[in-house]
Amino acid sequence: MREEIPRKTVYRLSVYLRCLRRLSELGESAVSSDALAKAAGVKPAQLRKDLAHLGALGKRGFGYEVRALEEKLVGILGRTRLQPVILAGVGNLGAALMGYDGFAKEGFEILAGFDIDAGRAKARGGFKQPVLEMGELPDFVRRAVVNMAVLCVPGKSAQEVANQLVEAGIQAILNFSPILLQVPDEVMVNNVNLAIELENLSYFAKRL
Amino acid sequence: MREEIPRKTVYRLSVYLRCLRRLSELGESAVSSDALAKAAGVKPAQLRKDLAHLGALGKRGFGYEVRALEEKLVGILGRTRLQPVILAGVGNLGAALMGYDGFAKEGFEILAGFDIDAGRAKARGGFKQPVLEMGELPDFVRRAVVNMAVLCVPGKSAQEVANQLVEAGIQAILNFSPILLQVPDEVMVNNVNLAIELENLSYFAKRL
DNA sequence: TAGATTGTTAATCGATTAACAATC
DNA sequence: TAGATTGTTAATCGATTAACAATC
Numbered sequence: 001m002r003e004e005i006p007r008k009t010v011y012r013l014s015v016y017l018r019c020l021r022r023l024s025e026l027g028e029s030a031v032s033s034d035a036l037a038k039a040a041g042v043k044p045a046q047l048r049k050d051l052a053h054l055g056a057l058g059k060r061g062f063g064y065e066v067r068a069l070e071e072k073l074v075g076i077l078g079r080t081r082l083q084p085v086i087l088a089g090v091g092n093l094g095a096a097l098m099g100y101d102g103f104a105k106e107g108f109e110i111l112a113g114f115d116i117d118a119g120r121a122k123a124r125g126g127f128k129q130p131v132l133e134m135g136e137l138p139d140f141v142r143r144a145v146v147n148m149a150v151l152c153v154p155g156k157s158a159q160e161v162a163n164q165l166v167e168a169g170i171q172a173i174l175n176f177s178p179i180l181l182q183v184p185d186e187v188m189v190n191n192v193n194l195a196i197e198l199e200n201l202s203y204f205a206k207r208l
Numbered sequence: 209m210r211e212e213i214p215r216k217t218v219y220r221l222s223v224y225l226r227c228l229r230r231l232s233e234l235g236e237s238a239v240s241s242d243a244l245a246k247a248a249g250v251k252p253a254q255l256r257k258d259l260a261h262l263g264a265l266g267k268r269g270f271g272y273e274v275r276a277l278e279e280k281l282v283g284i285l286g287r288t289r290l291q292p293v294i295l296a297g298v299g300n301l302g303a304a305l306m307g308y309d310g311f312a313k314e315g316f317e318i319l320a321g322f323d324i325d326a327g328r329a330k331a332r333g334g335f336k337q338p339v340l341e342m343g344e345l346p347d348f349v350r351r352a353v354v355n356m357a358v359l360c361v362p363g364k365s366a367q368e369v370a371n372q373l374v375e376a377g378i379q380a381i382l383n384f385s386p387i388l389l390q391v392p393d394e395v396m397v398n399n400v401n402l403a404i405e406l407e408n409l410s411y412f413a414k415r416l
Numbered sequence: 417t418a419g420a421t422t423g424t425t426a427a428t429c430g431a432t433t434a435a436c437a438a439t440c
Numbered sequence: 441t442a443g444a445t446t447g448t449t450a451a452t453c454g455a456t457t458a459a460c461a462a463t464c
Contacts, residue, residue, distance in 0.1 A: 006454085006455080007412075008454095008455075009455095010408060010411055010412070011404070011408055014401075014404040014407045014408060015404065018386050018404075022363075032420090032421065032422090033421075033422070034421085039388065040388065041388040042456095043456075043457065043458095044421095045456075045457055045458070045459090046455090046456065046457075048421090048422065048423065048424085049423085049424085049455095049456085049457090051422095051423090052422090052423060052424075056422080056423065058421075058422050058423080058464095059421085059422075059463090059464055060420080060421055060422040060423080060462070060463045060464045061419070061420045061421050061422075061463070061464040062420075062421070062422085062464060063420090063421070063422080064422090076411075077407055077410075077411050078410055078411055078414050079407060079410070083406070083410050085406070092304075092307060092308055092309050092310070093304070093308050093310060095304075096300075096301065096303075096304025096305070096307070096308070097304070097402075099300060099304070100300050100301050100304070100402070101300050102300070102301060102402060102403055103402065103403060103406065105403075106403035106406070106407065108403070108406050108410075147413055148406070148409060148410060148413060150406075155230075171413040172409040172410065172412065172413035173409075174402075174405055174406055174409055178226050180247065180248065180249040188409055188412045188413055190405050190408060190409050192400065192402070192405055193222075194305075194308070194310060194311065194382075194400070195310055195311060195313075195314035195316070196219070196222040196223065196226075197382055197398050197400055198291070198293070198311065198314070198316050198356070198358075198382055199222045199285055199287060199314065200218060200219055200222060200398060201356060201380040201381075201382055201396055201398050202285075202286055202287070202291050202316075202356060202380065203218055203284075203285050203286055204215075204218075204380065204396045205355055205356060205379040205380035205396055206286050214430085214431080216430095216431075217431095240444085240445065240446090241445075241446070242445085250432095251432075251433065251434095252445095253432075253433055253434070253435090254431090254432065254433075256445090256446065256447065256448085257431095257432085257433090257447085257448085259446095259447090260446090260447060260448075264446080264447065266440095266445075266446050266447080267439090267440055267445085267446075268438070268439045268440045268444080268445055268446040268447080269439070269440040269443070269444045269445050269446075270440060270444075270445070270446085271444090271445070271446080272446090419464105420463100420464085421462105421463090421464085422461105422462085422463080422464085423460105423461095423462080423463100424459100424460090424461090424462095425458105425459090425460090425461095426457105426458090426459085426460105427456105427457085427458075427459095428455105428456080428457070428458085429454105429455085429456070429457085430453105430454095430455085430456090431452100431453085431454085431455090432451105432452080432453070432454090433450105433451085433452070433453085434449105434450090434451075434452085435448100435449090435450085435451095436447105436448090436449090436450105437446105437447095437448090437449095438445105438446085438447080438448095439444100439445090439446080439447100440443105440444085440445085440446085
């Protein structure tokens with residue numbers, strides 16, 4: 001359990017956790033690797049191998065305790081408490097994500113949005129959080145002890161704003177811009193490119 | 209060129225295309241695998257291998273013609289014309305994506321949004337596109353000849369709505385719900401789970 | 417005990433990378 | 441021609457899967 005868990009495995013652990021929550025809600029108390037794997041869309045052998053990274057959690061001939069496994073995963077994934085996040089670039093998409101309740105439901109709280117033109121951004125209206133000027137970011141991050149950011153600025157300014165985030169002490173960036181960010185090794189970046197997802201889909205849809 | 213292009217390669221082709229567009233804008237007419245790979249965040253050997261799937265497009269000792277490669281990729285990825293898309297689930301995230309200009313800029317047009325309660329959805333206001341009742345979906349899809357959909361309904365109704373989409377003739381679904389969709393083999397699904405992206409990031413951010 | 421299902425090993429598969437001959 | 445860079449082969453790497461002994 002104290003060896004490095006592979007990246008792809010960590011990602012799947014999140015998927016398993018969501019499946020377990022669903023089973024929990026349905027009142028299931030135990031689940032086999034077979035059943036859980038089916039719900040998560042993976043092979044049973046892969047599920048067992050993934051879970052083995054966390055120690056021997058199952059009972060042979062029986063399966064896994066839903067509740068216990070759920071708690072184990074929450075512990076591993078470090079989501080016991082609310083995670084504060086900031087958002088940079090309150091444009092079209094950024095504004096949407098600030099109001100997205102999917103984050104809140106999953107334990108992430110967007111504390112504030114930042115924009116080079118906070119006034120214009122605020123004019124969109126309907127924000128629960130403050131929208132501040134980029135210049136206020138460093139102080140805010142230090143005081144609120146935030147280490148995650150969502151980046152929603154256009155490609156042209158993405159690298160520059162990423163630099164500011166890193167400078168302010170941000171450790172992890174969820175990047176929606178179409179640019180490959182250059183960041184120090186200790187900063188983690190996950191990229192989400194909605195246009196590429198659609199483009200990819202359209203490629204495979206055509207050869208139906 | 210007529211063998212199957214691997215899934216991951218297709219995804220990277222989209223990334224390369226975006227890098228080429230940027231080079232184009234900067235007035236570059238040629239690029240080496242080394243330079244393009246760096247911009248895309250991959251190894252040069254991988255870039256060359258990926259491009260080799262499309263035929264021999266480079267000139268040895270010289271590199272690739274930016275414009276020609278760009279056009280080749282556009283052709284392969286099938287993005288010569290505007291792609292019509294519909295969106296199901298005009299809630300928090302769905303409403304945001306309907307207004308997201310990132311799709312439009314990249315050649316995808318969301319023709320309409322559908323919701324079990326179109327009235328409530330419309331009350332959000334500010335839509336450029338019509339918001340229709342789910343019941344109107346089948347007719348709409350047939351008439352407008354759409355084969356791609358963005359799915360933004362809550363987990364509980366995701367499978368049911370996916371069934372309706374498939375029934376109506378949709379070939380490809382960009383799924384934002386946290387559920388593994390069961391669809392026929394010929395229907396393609398790409399999953400985007402923003403909460404999982406953040407959770408994943410927070411895991412790695414902690415072990416800084 | 418008999419039946420079921422895990423944890424783990426070993427085999428397979430596919431994707432990435434290094435290296436270099438081909439060639440512009 | 442000399443220098444550069446591709447296209448491609450072969451080696452490496454990591455991830456997935458099958459299979460089964462361990463064990464509840």
